[in-house]
Amino acid sequence: MKKFLAAMISAGILISGCGGGNSVADDKNTFTYGTVAYGVAMENAGTNPHESYSGWSTIRYGIGETLFKFNEHMELEPWIAESFAQIDDYTVQIKINDAAVFSNGKKVDGEAVKKCLEHLIANHDRAPHDLKISAITADGQTVTITSTEKVPALLNYLSDPYGCIIDIDAGFDDKIVVGTGPYRAVKVTDTQIDLVRNENYWGAVKPKLEKIIVRSITDGDTLTMAMQNGELDAVQGLPYSSLKLFDNDNFKISQVDTSRVYQAAFNFDTPELQDLNVRRAISMAIDKENFTKVLLDGNGTAAVGPFPANLSFGDNAVHAAAYDLDGAKNLLAESGWIDTDGDGYVDKDGKNLELRYLTYTSRQELPLLAEAAQANLKKIGVKLNVNATDNYKTFLRDGEYDIFSKAIVTAPTGDAEYYFTSHIVSGAVDNAGHYDSAEISRLENELHNTFGAANRSALAVQMSQQILDDCALFYASHLRMSFVMKNNVVGFYAHPSDYYEITAELEKK
Amino acid sequence: MLKPLIPDHLSLITVPALALILVAIFAQYLTPFDPYAQDLTRALTPPDSVNLLGTDRYGRDILSRVIIGSQTTILSALALLAVISIVGSLIGAVCGFKGGRVDTILMRTSDVFLAFPQMVFAIAAAGALGGGLFNAALALALIGWTKYARISRSLTLTIRKMPYIDAAKLAGTGSAGILINHVLPNIAGPILVTAALDIGTIIMELAGLSFLGLGAMPPTAEWGAMMNNGRSMLQTAPWVILSPGFAIFLTVAIFNLLGDKLRDVIDVRGNRN
Numbered sequence: 001m002k003k004f005l006a007a008m009i010s011a012g013i014l015i016s017g018c019g020g021g022n023s024v025a026d027d028k029n030t031f032t033y034g035t036v037a038y039g040v041a042m043e044n045a046g047t048n049p050h051e052s053y054s055g056w057s058t059i060r061y062g063i064g065e066t067l068f069k070f071n072e073h074m075e076l077e078p079w080i081a082e083s084f085a086q087i088d089d090y091t092v093q094i095k096i097n098d099a100a101v102f103s104n105g106k107k108v109d110g111e112a113v114k115k116c117l118e119h120l121i122a123n124h125d126r127a128p129h130d131l132k133i134s135a136i137t138a139d140g141q142t143v144t145i146t147s148t149e150k151v152p153a154l155l156n157y158l159s160d161p162y163g164c165i166i167d168i169d170a171g172f173d174d175k176i177v178v179g180t181g182p183y184r185a186v187k188v189t190d191t192q193i194d195l196v197r198n199e200n201y202w203g204a205v206k207p208k209l210e211k212i213i214v215r216s217i218t219d220g221d222t223l224t225m226a227m228q229n230g231e232l233d234a235v236q237g238l239p240y241s242s243l244k245l246f247d248n249d250n251f252k253i254s255q256v257d258t259s260r261v262y263q264a265a266f267n268f269d270t271p272e273l274q275d276l277n278v279r280r281a282i283s284m285a286i287d288k289e290n291f292t293k294v295l296l297d298g299n300g301t302a303a304v305g306p307f308p309a310n311l312s313f314g315d316n317a318v319h320a321a322a323y324d325l326d327g328a329k330n331l332l333a334e335s336g337w338i339d340t341d342g343d344g345y346v347d348k349d350g351k352n353l354e355l356r357y358l359t360y361t362s363r364q365e366l367p368l369l370a371e372a373a374q375a376n377l378k379k380i381g382v383k384l385n386v387n388a389t390d391n392y393k394t395f396l397r398d399g400e401y402d403i404f405s406k407a408i409v410t411a412p413t414g415d416a417e418y419y420f421t422s423h424i425v426s427g428a429v430d431n432a433g434h435y436d437s438a439e440i441s442r443l444e445n446e447l448h449n450t451f452g453a454a455n456r457s458a459l460a461v462q463m464s465q466q467i468l469d470d471c472a473l474f475y476a477s478h479l480r481m482s483f484v485m486k487n488n489v490v491g492f493y494a495h496p497s498d499y500y501e502i503t504a505e506l507e508k509k
Numbered sequence: 510m511l512k513p514l515i516p517d518h519l520s521l522i523t524v525p526a527l528a529l530i531l532v533a534i535f536a537q538y539l540t541p542f543d544p545y546a547q548d549l550t551r552a553l554t555p556p557d558s559v560n561l562l563g564t565d566r567y568g569r570d571i572l573s574r575v576i577i578g579s580q581t582t583i584l585s586a587l588a589l590l591a592v593i594s595i596v597g598s599l600i601g602a603v604c605g606f607k608g609g610r611v612d613t614i615l616m617r618t619s620d621v622f623l624a625f626p627q628m629v630f631a632i633a634a635a636g637a638l639g640g641g642l643f644n645a646a647l648a649l650a651l652i653g654w655t656k657y658a659r660i661s662r663s664l665t666l667t668i669r670k671m672p673y674i675d676a677a678k679l680a681g682t683g684s685a686g687i688l689i690n691h692v693l694p695n696i697a698g699p700i701l702v703t704a705a706l707d708i709g710t711i712i713m714e715l716a717g718l719s720f721l722g723l724g725a726m727p728p729t730a731e732w733g734a735m736m737n738n739g740r741s742m743l744q745t746a747p748w749v750i751l752s753p754g755f756a757i758f759l760t761v762a763i764f765n766l767l768g769d770k771l772r773d774v775i776d777v778r779g780n781r782n
Contacts, residue, residue: 220741221741221743224741241742241745242744244745245744245745287549294552294566294568295549295552295566295567364741370727371547371728374727374728375545375546375547375728386726386727386728387726388722388726388727389639391639
């Protein structure tokens with residue numbers, strides 16, 4: 001009897017423990033947000049935009065703002081800047097909004113912006129290569145930026161989260177910066193950011209919440225349960241299979257297509273993959289529609305090229321070989337890959353077509369794509385050995401892969417050039433397949449010197465088509481991002497840029 | 510020593526244990542479907558008359574995967590156990606018999622390994638080795654041998670003083686001969702009992718490493734890895750995680766009961782008590 005009582009008491013304690021913890025989220029002035037996208041692994045821990053990808057956190061959580069922002073079509077609109085004028089191919093003049101102030105009450109003038117941008121190019125890893133700034137001058141509310149070479153996408157790059165304007169004089173103590181956003185950080189750790197209302201916010205809409213807690217919860221199931229038991233007001237990054245749990249009157253879901261693509265690069269150092277027929281056959285054997293519909297639970301769109309259809313240079317403007325298993329088998333046979341020994345795998349010179357597929361697990365969709373690709377390719381007799389490891393950088397460095405699959409935001413600044421220069425051109429840092437095309441180099445050079453959205457878009461289409469014609473990579477799916485929130489949360493929307501989350505409009509009714 | 514096992518003490522528990530091992534050995538002949546064949550049109554189908562345990566997110570038959578998974582899970586655990594119990598016992602017997610510097614070095618080494626919590630060490634080692642079922646087993650073997658070395662050493666220390674060992678020495682038998690012919694046969698019983706009681710633990714640990722993504726790699730059907738794949742669907746498609754989970758529960762329970770029975774039969778001192 002005593003044992004029974006003890007067991008009942010323990011169970012009671014356990015159950016009450018599981019159910020607790022929603023008192024903070026019940027407070028109408030406090031918003032608790034759980035996300036898988038913040039933390040050291042994402043290289044965005046902290047709020048200093050001049051460090052790695054931390055600027056994403058500064059912008060996402062409403063601490064800072066950039067000179068320009070992107071609308072839903074990823075077109076530029078003024079934000080801290082009021083207007084700009086292109087003086088010549090190398091010089092742009094930006095007028096700062098006279099009303100803009102930092103959260104510490106200090107006015108945002110040309111000098112403050114100059115200081116911030118100079119600190120950015122002196123400290124950030126990617127910004128100097130993108131911006132190519134030679135000189136910045138400030139005069140009142142005007143900043144003039146001169147580049148060492150033509151940078152047609154300069155304003156887009158300045159709208160990257162690293163371009164978040166912060167008060168350099170306020171310092172970077174405890175990973176906290178002073179920005180111009182509707183909220184200001186009061187405590188920043190690698191797993192949590194505590195924000196309070198910016199009483200000096202300069203925007204037309206004033207922030208409504210007193211306090212926001214951003215919690216990094218990297219386990220999808222923990223996130224699901226925390227949302228279910230009311231500990232959180234909103235979440236980002238739920239497993240797709242959990243989304244249907246929130247498809248009821250107690251919750252709301254905001255979804256948007258982003259430019260994040262799941263891609264796989266063929267390693268051109270692998271002799272078998274130097275044959276265009278083999279690369280094309282593999283690309284044709286990937287069942288993208290079913291991958292998106294079934295394995296992503298419809299949370300995305302099957303991809304053609306690197307950019308989603310909502311961009312002018314996106315999937316509507318390019319074409320790739322369709323899913324066709326018989327066609328794929330014929331291509332392999334054309335190159336002499338035939339199953340001569342009846343083991344289910346095609347072979348040539350006594351050797352099976354066996355490839356190493358490298359990917360990582362921190363993006364939940366990638367292992368799914370790996371297993372789907374493995375089963376797809378088995379149907380055309382190609383054996384895929386999957387290595388899904390978060391230690392993938394070691395394998396990349398050692399060249400121990402034939403196909404490398406990753407998730408990447410291809411147009412974070414609404415412009416295509418970033419993707420080509422980082423992933424496609426010969427010698428690019430993330431050109432994992434060592435793809436080297438003279439035509440791509442020529443087009444990139446042209447793109448680099450071309451101004452005007454329409455002209456740049458046309459070149460981006462040509463380059464994407466060249467990649468697809470060469471079958472240098474295959475693109476599986478574009479991600480649809482989802483925010484789940486309680487039904488009393490308003491003003492919280494998923495944005496195609498993937499980095500505007502908490503705004504002044506956010507409130508709890 | 511093993512005679513009492515058959516038939517008087519042949520417990521009912523031996524039958525399911527043997528059945529499990531047979532299923533594991535002949536798994537490829539018992540699966541109703543290809544355990545690796547994907548059919549996305551039938552993804553996440555609940556248990557029905559076609560797929561008795563339902564299908565996973567790739568439309569693969571879970572029953573077939575649980576059956577083929579027994580091969581990976583049970584046979585890997587038994588192989589690992591065989592290696593660590595034999596190697597550990599030999600090391601312990603040599604230490605106990607030889608003593609001196611060999612004993613000191615090997616036992617201090619085992620002390621170092623014993624200072625680590627077993628699973629934490631295994632996770633760290635498997636992570637450092639790069640994952641995969643072989644590396645997971647290697648990680649568990651690295652720390653698992655110490656228990657057998659300790660037991661076998663203490664048993665050998667007792668046996669070493671027995672008159673029949675002195676007699677063997679007087680008869681001119683060499684150290685190796687004494688170890689193989691007189692020491693090992695006399696410590697085999699308790700080692701076997703320990704090993705039998707360990708089967709369940711090893712299965713749990715191997716499945717645990719696979720659950721954490723440090724063991725079997727996709728698409729290998731392994732119960733721990735299958736549970737991990739179904740983890741996010743516990744509320745929406747519970748059959749995906751429950752089937753391999755129940756398989757682990759049943760197997761570990763059967764082997765633990767078998768271990769208990771073996772202890773009752775073999776462990777003479779235990780019987781006296």
